[in-house]
Amino acid sequence: MNAPLIDPFARAIRYLRVSVTDRCDFRCTYCMAEHMTFLPKAELLTLEELDRLCTAFVHMGVEKLRITGGEPLVRKGIMTFFRAMSRHLDSGALKELTLTTNGSQLARFAQELVDCGIRRINVSLDTLDPAKFAEITRWGRLPQVLDGIEAAKAAGLRVKINAVALKGFNEDELFPLVDWCAREGHDLTFIEVMPMGDLGGEDRLSQYWALTDLRARLAERFALTDLAERTGGPARYVRLEETGQKIGFITPLTHNFCESCNRVRLTCTGELYMCLGQEDMADLRAPLRASPDDAGLEQAIRAAIARKPKGHDFDYSRQAIAGQMTRHMSHTGG
Numbered sequence: 001m002n003a004p005l006i007d008p009f010a011r012a013i014r015y016l017r018v019s020v021t022d023r024c025d026f027r028c029t030y031c032m033a034e035h036m037t038f039l040p041k042a043e044l045l046t047l048e049e050l051d052r053l054c055t056a057f058v059h060m061g062v063e064k065l066r067i068t069g070g071e072p073l074v075r076k077g078i079m080t081f082f083r084a085m086s087r088h089l090d091s092g093a094l095k096e097l098t099l100t101t102n103g104s105q106l107a108r109f110a111q112e113l114v115d116c117g118i119r120r121i122n123v124s125l126d127t128l129d130p131a132k133f134a135e136i137t138r139w140g141r142l143p144q145v146l147d148g149i150e151a152a153k154a155a156g157l158r159v160k161i162n163a164v165a166l167k168g169f170n171e172d173e174l175f176p177l178v179d180w181c182a183r184e185g186h187d188l189t190f191i192e193v194m195p196m197g198d199l200g201g202e203d204r205l206s207q208y209w210a211l212t213d214l215r216a217r218l219a220e221r222f223a224l225t226d227l228a229e230r231t232g233g234p235a236r237y238v239r240l241e242e243t244g245q246k247i248g249f250i251t252p253l254t255h256n257f258c259e260s261c262n263r264v265r266l267t268c269t270g271e272l273y274m275c276l277g278q279e280d281m282a283d284l285r286a287p288l289r290a291s292p293d294d295a296g297l298e299q300a301i302r303a304a305i306a307r308k309p310k311g312h313d314f315d316y317s318r319q320a321i322a323g324q325m326t327r328h329m330s331h332t333g334g
């Protein structure tokens with residue numbers, strides 16, 4: 001193995017998130033405009049190129065690979081890619097291969113994912129109300145997603161539900177979501193809405209529900225114990241003493257989590273973002289295509305990691321959005 005990737009703040013980069021497509025079969029209102037312009041297919045890295053890139057990162061010490069998008073399971077041939085990546089699990093170089101999905105295609109793919117060595121998945125689900133689900137995802141249907149989650153569970157996958165906390169939308173579903181996850185045995189993490197992408201008129205400040213408030217409401221019904229557990233990521237966890245459930249909070253806005261950041265993000269066109277909340281990126285597609293040898297690519301990766309910034313600048317204080325990003329979450333991969 002090559003020398004590990006260490007950034008200027010002595011953080012070892014062991015986690016790569018890869019967006020394999022910017023396309024999606026849903027149009028969540030906080031993520032995309034209804035009539036999104038997607039990238040021309042020719043701009044996308046091929047599955048072979050994605051394999052070569054991910055493999056280069058694995059050789060430089062990346063131990064965890066999360067596949068995301070857009071909706072990763074709508075990319076044609078994606079199972080070929082998962083199967084190929086599973087060789088790094090078999091060799092022991094990769095400790096975890098996983099994905100974040102909207103769940104719409106899980107009924108079809110859950111078993112194959114297990115066969116590729118995937119053990120845990122994140123499924124995004126903001127509401128258990130079918131009408132509200134159709135409203136927030138615009139094109140999604142709740143029963144299809146619930147069937148997908150059921151199939152994942154039946155196949156033996158551990159499921160973590162990610163719910164974006166949205167003011168005036170799912171505030172009243174806090175306890176139903178918690179209770180449902182307890183019954184089904186799913187972990188649950190809440191996410192603060194982030195200022196990503198131009199959504200054509202959606203008002204971010206009005207959507208923003210601070211997790212400090214959500215947590216205070218949880219504490220009205222449950223005894224919360226803070227857990228020391230850190231994944232190197234933004235989530236902080238509590239245990240609900242009454243049920244034993246673990247609940248995560250991803251709070252980019254109320255708390256900054258950058259000091260322990262161990263991750264970088266690769267887009268489906270080969271751009272490497274060293275921070276979700278900064279514009280700086282490195283183009284890896286050019287060195288990838290310039291030569292079948294990986295030396296230039298590895299050099300470009302190291303040069304990029306040497307520029308990883310200390311943190312993001314998102315801030316909703318003073319009732320105005322600072323640090324707003326023009327890219328969509330579906331581009332960088334949430």
Ligand code: SAM
Nearest residue numbers: 031069070071100101102124162193194329334
């Ligand atoms: N389509 C897949 C899904 O929905 O799980 C994977 C990609 S999606 C961009 C990844 C995650 O980002 C989802 O959990 C979604 O809720 C979240 N997300 C999208 N836009 C967001 C935003 N503006 N703020 C916070 N989370 C967002």
Ligand code: SF4
Nearest residue numbers: 024026028031070102
């Ligand atoms: Fe698609 Fe996921 Fe974005 Fe929703 S959050 S539009 S499912 S990429």
